[in-house]
Amino acid sequence: MSEEELIRCAxxxxxxxxxxxxxxxxxxxxxxxxxxxxxxxxxxxxxxxxLLQAFLNLGRFDAGRSFVRWLLGIGAKRCLDRLRKRKTFLRYFQGHAGEWLGGAVPGPEAAAAGEDAGRLLQRLPARERAAISLAVFEGFSAREIAAALGCSESTARVHLYNARVKLKKEVADEL
Amino acid sequence: MNCDWVRFAYRALPLPAWQAFLLERHIDRCPRCQAQALGDAAILSLGVTPAGLRNEPPLRPFNSESGRSRGLRPAWRYAFGFFLAAAILGGAFAIWRSVPTETLPQGIVTVSETEDVARVFAVLGARIGDAPARPVIFAPGQPGMTIVWFEKNQN
Structure with a gap:
């Protein structure tokens, strides 16, 4: 079955x-x-x-667009939502953990750096991380990033450039 | 053009479109500005690529059973709900119709009183609907009160 037929059946x-x-x-x-x-x-x-969001909102998918780009855009938004919640939680946790635990509290970097893969990427702000992930790993254009993240194209370009500059510094500091 | 100024201006949003375009062109082509940023190949080595996830177990879009959707489509769900509600109402109506309506007991009660010493009465007969009924007399012990009611014969 072609992708169009699969979309129609789905x-x-x-x-x-x-x-x-x-x-x-x-x-x-x-x-x-x-x-x-x-x-x-x-x-x-x-x-x-x-994936669940994509299934539930498949009726809104514009057949003229690329399905994978649409799906990845949904994924990026879900991740940004999670990062926002994580930030809120960490802020609250750090405010109260001293009372709860009575000891040293890990910083947000320590909490975020769960695994080695992408460790340097985790040091970027969420939107810059999203922009660089979509651009470099998935080949999104600035316009597509802007559509996925809900910002202007020039903002997406600035996110990309800032992310590249910061990563360059991080890599240099690691060496 | 001063590269430091360009980079500062580029990040200082918002800019008019034509200025942003000129600054982007500069950054894209200027070796000094490009040297400040990490290239694609180096960034790719920092993260996870789809090729590196070959051994990852597949995602499960739906945690329930696989296969063609077992659920009903919304229009059918509404229709099903409507027919279910209609069946429940119909059943309730049928039960209500099958229960015979109560008829008031019919009988003759005569009460004879003698002075103020005692009040004596007798039930000579009673019927509920077309069937003879059984009278029950209950004196709760409260002065001036006697309760009489009639029951269907349980034959």
Missing amino acids: RLGDRDAFAGLVSAHEKKLLALCWNMLGDREEARDAAQDA
Whole structure:
């Protein structure tokens, strides 16, 4: 079955068709989530969320667009949501952990750097991380990043450039 | 053009579109500005690529059973709900219709009183609907009160 046919069947509620549709792209989605979140389990959760969101909103998908780009855009938004919640939680946790634990509290960097893969990427602000992940790992243009992140094209370009400059510094500091 | 100024201006949003375009052109082509930023190949080595996830177990879009959707489509769900509600109402109506309506007991009660010593009465007969009924008399012990009611014969 072609991608168009799979999309048509999935829109009618056929889960097999949807599974077939996303099976070719799920590794890309998972890699994007992993690069943005820096943690395998959270990345898998976010990717599952994104797949469910995509299934529920398949009616809104514009058939003229690339399905994988649309799916990755949903994944990026889910990851940004999670990062926002994580930031809120960490802020609250750090404010109260002293009372709860009565000891040393790990900083946000320590909490974010769950695994070595993407460790330097995790030091970037969320939107810059999203922009660089979409651009470099998935080949998104600035316009596509802007559409995925809901910002202007020039903002997306600035995010990209800032991320590249910061990563250059991080890499130099590591060496 | 001064590269430091360009980079500062580029990050200082918002800029008019034509200025942003000129600054982007500069950054894209200037070796000094490019040297400040990390290239694609180096960035790729910092993160996870789809090729590196070959051994990852597949995602499960739906945690429930695989296969064609077992769920009903929304229009059918509404229709199913409507027919279910109609069946419940119909059943309730049928049960209500099958229960015979209560008829008031009919009978003759005569009460004869003698002075103020005692009040004596007798139930000569009673019927509920077309069937004879059984009278039950209950004196709760409260002065001036006697309760009489009629029951269907349980034959």
